[in-house]
Amino acid sequence: MSAGPNLIPVSPERHGTRRWRRFSTYAFVQAHPVVPIVLGEHEQIAACLPLLFTASATGPLPVALTRLGKQTALVAQNGVWRGSYVPSILRVHPFHARATQGEQFAFMVDEDSGLVTDDPQDVAFFTPDGALSPELAHVVDFFRNRVHAEAQTRSAMAAITRAGLLTPFAPPEGMEVPSTALMQVDAGALADLGRVALADLHRAGALALVYSALVAQHHLSFLAHAEALPLRAPPKAAASPTADSELSGFFDALASAHAQEPALADWVTPAPRKPSDTNH
Numbered sequence: 190m191s192a193g194p195n196l197i198p199v200s201p202e203r204h205g206t207r208r209w210r211r212f213s214t215y216a217f218v219q220a221h222p223v224v225p226i227v228l229g230e231h232e233q234i235a236a237c238l239p240l241l242f243t244a245s246a247t248g249p250l251p252v253a254l255t256r257l258g259k260q261t262a263l264v265a266q267n268g269v270w271r272g273s274y275v276p277s278i279l280r281v282h283p284f285h286a287r288a289t290q291g292e293q294f295a296f297m298v299d300e301d302s303g304l305v306t307d308d309p310q311d312v313a314f315f316t317p318d319g320a321l322s323p324e325l326a327h328v329v330d331f332f333r334n335r336v337h338a339e340a341q342t343r344s345a346m347a348a349i350t351r352a353g354l355l356t357p358f359a360p361p362e363g364m365e366v367p368s369t370a371l372m373q374v375d376a377g378a379l380a381d382l383g384r385v386a387l388a389d390l391h392r393a394g395a396l397a398l399v400y401s402a403l404v405a406q407h408h409l410s411f412l413a414h415a416e417a418l419p420l421r422a423p424p425k426a427a428a429s430p431t432a433d434s435e436l437s438g439f440f441d442a443l444a445s446a447h448a449q450e451p452a453l454a455d456w457v458t459p460a461p462r463k464p465s466d467t468n469h
Contacts, residue, residue: 214268222367240405262415348393
């Protein structure tokens with residue numbers, strides 16, 4: 190995910206000779222108080238972060254809350270992720286995917302991220318003959334799977350909307366949140382649902398998401414407490430890429446995602462790629 194306003198479609202014409210640098214710090218998360226999530230990772234999110242909902246052009250979407258105040262406690266001063274689970278979209282910074290039609294998408298990169306370079310030591314976008322580099326093809330495959338998951342997530346959210354389960358988020362007394370447009374599950378409305386509505390939620394894969402969101406609200410006080418503590422870097426051994434590659438290594442994090450979330454990794458079989466086609 191990228192927050193910068195300079196999301197540019199990746200193409201051989203623009204990026205044929207350019208390179209990209211794997212991020213080495215999660216400091217960019219500071220700009221993302223809410224992070225979009227998809228079905229397949231909602232349980233991992235609910236185990237460690239508040240899970241709420243926000244409006245979008247296509248309807249409400251689930252999001253993970255990364256901070257309440259001005260600074261997240263999830264990222265140490267040295268840029269290491271301190272939580273137990275990294276939301277999947279954060280692992281592919283500075284890349285993004287913009288849905289076009291169906292499960293087709295435009296593959297984008299944030300050129301304001303500082304990670305698009307001309308340094309020969311960095312990773313090439315394309316091979317000399319104009320094909321996606323193996324590393325970039327790996328990222329495109331990640332987004333192909335994620336776009337499929339987003340479609341499933343929208344179906345689940347449509348069922349939640351039909352059931353009338355969302356209500357404006359009311360943070361606990363004395364607690365502020367970085368957005369006033371957040372929503373939460375109305376536990377009372379859920380308790381009043383009949384069998385037909387519950388069956389509709391179940392068929393859409395939405396019931397587990399609803400319960401995950403209710404459980405995840407208990408992390409609000411923990412997040413507030415963590416933000417009130419001094420932000421310290423973890424021990425050097427833990428911050429070292431060799432000692433904790435899951436937190437600091439781009440592809441190690443993706444590999445960990447495949448191990449932790451087989452559903453996210455295996456939702457679809459990647460379709461054959463055209464050598465120079467980055468608009469999927």
